[in-house]
Amino acid sequence: MPIYEYRCAKCDRSFEAFVRPGDAAECPHCHGSKLTREMSTFAARGSSGDGAAAVASA
Template identity: 50%
Template sequence: MPIYEYACRDCNHRFEALVRSDTTPECPQCHSIQLEKQLSVFATTGASASVPDLPPSPCGSGACCMPGGGCGFQ
């Protein structure tokens, strides 16, 4: 069951709901079904959203190598 974000058109309450494909969500505040699905955004943690550089692979390709030094891409 996916989690969706909604905004109620009647009372403007914003909430998340775990929704099954055969159910219609309702606002937990006013019980209206006049909802607008919101665009979900992903959060990051830490002061920087950058990903640290990975060490080079033994084969020099920069690809992820297999345990024991074998390259999974060559």
């Protein structure tokens, strides 16, 4: 089940929600349903010696 980020048009708050295909999200603060999906960022874990610095400097 994917996690999406939304912004509510009614209260102007951002939140994340688990949304199944075909289901509609609702603002947990004001229960508004007029939402816009925001661009999500992702987190990645790596070790300090994963070679990322070498790639960045190349």
